[in-house]
Amino acid sequence: MSAHRSPIPLRTAVVGTGGIARSAHLPALLTTAARNETEVVAAVDADADAVRAFADDFAIPYRSTDLDVMLADVRPDLVVLCTPPAVHREQAVTALRAGAWVWCEKPPCPSLADYDAIEAAEKGGDTDPYASIVFQHRFGSGARHVRRLLREGAFGRPLVAHCQTTWYRDAAYYAVPWRGRWATEGGGPAMGHGIHQTDLLLDLMGPWTEVRAMAARLVHDVETEDVSTAQVRFAGGALATVVNSVLSPDEVSRIRIDCERATIEVTHLYGYRNADWRITPAPGVPEETVAAWRDFGADVPSSHLAQLRALVADIRAGRRHPTSGSGGRQTLEFVTALYKSAFTDATVRAGGIGPGDPYYTQLHGGAPGWAPTASREEKTPA
Numbered sequence: 001m002s003a004h005r006s007p008i009p010l011r012t013a014v015v016g017t018g019g020i021a022r023s024a025h026l027p028a029l030l031t032t033a034a035r036n037e038t039e040v041v042a043a044v045d046a047d048a049d050a051v052r053a054f055a056d057d058f059a060i061p062y063r064s065t066d067l068d069v070m071l072a073d074v075r076p077d078l079v080v081l082c083t084p085p086a087v088h089r090e091q092a093v094t095a096l097r098a099g100a101w102v103w104c105e106k107p108p109c110p111s112l113a114d115y116d117a118i119e120a121a122e123k124g125g126d127t128d129p130y131a132s133i134v135f136q137h138r139f140g141s142g143a144r145h146v147r148r149l150l151r152e153g154a155f156g157r158p159l160v161a162h163c164q165t166t167w168y169r170d171a172a173y174y175a176v177p178w179r180g181r182w183a184t185e186g187g188g189p190a191m192g193h194g195i196h197q198t199d200l201l202l203d204l205m206g207p208w209t210e211v212r213a214m215a216a217r218l219v220h221d222v223e224t225e226d227v228s229t230a231q232v233r234f235a236g237g238a239l240a241t242v243v244n245s246v247l248s249p250d251e252v253s254r255i256r257i258d259c260e261r262a263t264i265e266v267t268h269l270y271g272y273r274n275a276d277w278r279i280t281p282a283p284g285v286p287e288e289t290v291a292a293w294r295d296f297g298a299d300v301p302s303s304h305l306a307q308l309r310a311l312v313a314d315i316r317a318g319r320r321h322p323t324s325g326s327g328g329r330q331t332l333e334f335v336t337a338l339y340k341s342a343f344t345d346a347t348v349r350a351g352g353i354g355p356g357d358p359y360y361t362q363l364h365g366g367a368p369g370w371a372p373t374a375s376r377e378e379k380t381p382a
Contacts, residue, residue: 016082140302156260165194180222188224194244
């Protein structure tokens with residue numbers, strides 16, 4: 001295919017046919033296919049039985065256990081990676097070099113070094129294929145509305161923020177061999193669970209400047225943490241707290257931003273609608289102003305579908321999708337800084353982690369008590 005055309009519909013290949021592909025990506029792709037925005041033309045999985053069943057269930061014409069063979073045979077426009085993070089770098093680079101755009105499930109990849117290698121595989125032109133990350137909470141109508149008002153200064157300066165992803169995962173969850181391991185899951189709740197809320201916080205608040213964090217392994221027998229907390233300073237001066245947990249029976253995902261003229265809050269679990277947002281004005285704000293703030297317009301839930309439609313529109317228009325390049329890297333950089341701060345007991349500043357830093361290539365940074373050990377690896381089957 002030519003990297004400089006805007007195909008209609010986008011001929012799409014799904015790589016990885018597990019739960020997230022079935023529950024989130026295929027429903028979104030089938031909806032956009034009905035609108036002539038995408039066409040699912042291929043499926044790939046290392047498990048021949050799994051890819052056969054997946055292709056049969058969704059009437060996908062081509063199935064393969066080999067990504068390279070599929071790319072040569074089908075030459076898709078878009079490759080959707082629904083695979084574990086440990087293989088995202090290799091698969092994304094392979095797809096980009098074959099001339100396809102990439103939409104990659106979170107976590108994007110296990111390190112900033114991997115992310116930078118993916119970005120380096122892009123040709124860099126405005127209409128050339130690029131890799132983007134599944135950060136769907138940016139694309140619901142609620143976030144779009146609040147983001148616009150924050151950027152316009154309607155609420156005044158953001159002052160204090162709270163970001164909370166407090167979920168519950170039991171021992172059975174971590175009995176799955178690849179979970180709780182740096183090499184295969186990519187991190188604990190700061191990386192694998194709270195990253196969506198963190199991404200939305202950063203998207204709404206703007207650039208962060210420094211983070212001071214703590215992490216602990218309180219319940220689960222894993223390599224990674226099972227809880228973390230962080231204090232964050234933003235470029236505009238606002239301060240925030242970020243809490244990520246898989247130890248919380250009363251599960252919730254929440255962001256609250258206190259500004260000079262209003263408090264904005266969204267409370268949900270795995271996805272929000274307009275009704276999940278609340279705007280509370282400061283005393284003295286005119287009622288008509290508050291009414292305009294609370295007019296979110298048509299209700300578009302945060303979802304894979306909302307982001308996929310935005311991605312397709314961006315590809316067609318020849319523009320960068322917001323979760324590609326630096327727009328996706330900012331969240332991985334923040335998570336990396338959180339881990340470095342927690343494991344070194346030091347404040348970490350934005351832009352301070354690069355080649356030569358142990359945290360640039362591994363999120364545990366080789367820290368004593370956190371880096372993988374032979375005894376733990378022996379207990380955990382490959």
